[in-house]
Amino acid sequence: MGFASRFRSSLTYPIAATLVLVTVVPMVSVGLLLISYNRTHLETVEKRYLGRQAVSLAGETSLFMTGHRTQLESTARALAAAKSVDVGAFEELLQGFGNQPGNSFVYLQVITREGAGAYVRSPKLGSATFTVVDEAAQAAHETALEGSRVEEVILDLPRNDAPKAVFAFPLKSPTSQVWATLTGVLDLGPLQNKLGENTYAGLLVSIVDRSGRVVVSSVPSLRGMTLTGSPLVQDFLNNPQRITLTYDHPIDLDAGEVLGSVAPVQELGWGVVMERPTAEAYAPVRVMKQRTLTLTALAALIALGIGSILGRRLVIPLQNLASTSSEIAEG
Template sequence: MAPEEQSKTQFLQISRLDSIKTKIIVFALLATIIPTVIMGWVSYVQNRRFLSDNIRQELKVVTAQTSREVGLWLQRKLNDARTYTVSDTVLKYREKVFRTDTPHIEKVDAQRRIRDYFRSLLGKFDEYEELILLDLSGKTLATSAKKVNPLKMPEKWLETARSDDHIIGKPYFDQASQIPVMVIATPILAGRNRIMGVLAIKLNFQAIGLMLKNYARDGEVDLQLITQEGILLVSSQPIPLKSFRKIMVEKTLDRLFSKERVPLKYTGYQGKAVVGTLKKVQDLDWGVVAEKDRQKAYAEIIRLRNLTLGLFAGVLLLIGLCAYLLGLSIVRPLVRLTKGADKVAAGDLEVDLPVLSRSEVGYLTQVFNHMVARLRKGREQLAAANEALTEKNKELEILSVTDSLTGLYNRKHLMESLTGEIGRSTRYERPFSLLIIDIDHFKKFNDTYGHLAGDEVLRKMGEVFRESIRGCDYAARYGGEEFVIVMPEIGRDQGVQAAERIRASVAKEKIDASGNSVTVTISVGVASFPEHGDDAQTIISKADTALYQAKRRGRDRVALASNGRKKKRKKAAK
């Protein structure tokens, strides 16, 4: 015995892998571990993907709904501001407030009445911090506040007001109320082209905060309204704001705004790992951010993973015990032979059992392997014979539908295919064109150069036609020197153009005839379905008539069939 084989035998003896019980246990454990690990991993990946898709969809839906509601809220406030400018109180007293020549007592009374009207609006809407009436210089003429407070109007607000557009200011932190606010305004018009001033409203984000809480789904999602600079305006979580606070680093902020509605993983403003997405608010540089705590979001998948590991350990222990008990009752060589015989009976002839001893069982194994080898060789020979027979049948099938000289389809196959094309074109109400081609003076050519040269002309025609038509077109030898080409999805005008192209291609071809380079010409008759007929015989007849018209006109030309359906209707009328 070679040293390598001795070392292998010693290893098997020491590791007890030569024992049938040990091998069965190892095999059973491997057969359990590999599929279980694969299935467990696949299940874990699929469940994680499913959960990620759910989280992604949930965040996208929440941000889309909230963003739309924020936009609608702002639009409502702008519409309200426009409505207030044409209210009875403002219309009645605005002239006295804005005119410089109004008596002082009347102006003070008008300002008081507008102020009282503004204060009545404050009691109806919690998001109103202050309503202000401004002239074109930005001076406060009337306000709902007890005293005139500084008001941050956006740049070029006067130009926006003169164009009769809404004025939307950027959010800022109001020191007086210690909350984030924003200013919206709308122009007060005295006529179509004359602006008197603007009505401005200082808004807080209380209503948006309630809106975010409603969409936060009982705290499962943290919703925030932020600016494009990363400034937090309001959140669904109770966060005290004593000043403007930037809650995101530039890199995360750029990713959220550039990859809108795409869930991203990052560290949230509270220092926790989150998964979140952003949806921009229409016509504003704000964004609604929806975040979920990653640990809470994937808690279910972690629990499922731990459960899978527990089940895997239990199954592994159970299978190992069963394999050990089974190994005690099985004789290794007989089991191997039995399994080999079962495979052969099932049709698997790739069985080759190892001969590990010179005993009776070893000899029996040799005989078994020899028998399987002969069966395998016989099956291979039979498979080779079947394959050769299949190839011959394919060749016969091709020969039965093609013309041996030109390589084109024969007349029998043409009629079958033409009938099928008529059915298809009728069903889908689509046209097709049929070309009948005849070689001019072919008999004279045969008489002059011989039949071998004539056969060369026919073969050359087959090559030219195959090269000149589309992959969906059909070319066949109709008989003698006549050919038929069927061109689906082509009307009569396109059919004539195709025929002219084929005629020109044939005229260019040089043919070797008994050492002479000669050219031949063709005449073509064109008919189309359904214009010239709705059955094979009629269409071929019309094309054939057109062919003979081409020959009577001097050959080497294309002729289009006359409209046969009109003639049929005239005959039917008679």
């Protein structure tokens, strides 16, 4: 008779099974309930955390962009309201505006309809980038001369320079005739650097425009890409509000499944997207599950061992009793 047959035919089997039923099964049930509860609780905490981070960064982005835009627009209104225009003083005016504390404009220009005017550029602006920026500024000037405000973003820059935002405002006379334009090119490097702070360590952070195109991202390779393949971004474009979803990342395949949250950037139509791989977000739950399974296996082995020992202790007296009974019966 094999070991398995002897095991099933002896008292070891029912004793071990009883011990497993009494000790292991309740422990597994409680462990699984705790895992389910902890995952639900952790999901809630992670969603709140990502949502708050996205809202916070969206507020900072809005303050940065609208603050600079408002400064430039106020200057344009002041110039337009002036009774006399000193073209020769344009450069001095732009220098003073560009040197204001916290100012991130790297290119400023005032040009009249006749082509007179001036411009100033930041020393940080490289020659290759300046060429691209200057062309964009001239195009914005031509559009603004027609009476339209210009707001656009330049993403494709040499040497992977930080994106630039172009703002252009028409300067109108009291008779609503456009006689000049004021153009400013804003460096988005501070926004790009913001995403690299320790506050966002372990997160995939991207700022997308109203078409779903990535303006800046903590993953440089995503810049300029369109994230409309993301369910989160697609839902946001259809209904710009705070949204949190779990989905597979459409571009960064290494990230796999992610928990994402998006918050709107007021007045710009942009969105701040915060993503975290679920493998990292729910790591504590996974560790707890592994420990529960390990303890379950260990408890089952202990129960089998105890059952085997108890079975042997009970079998020997019973065998002796059976032998004695047989001897008495035989006379």
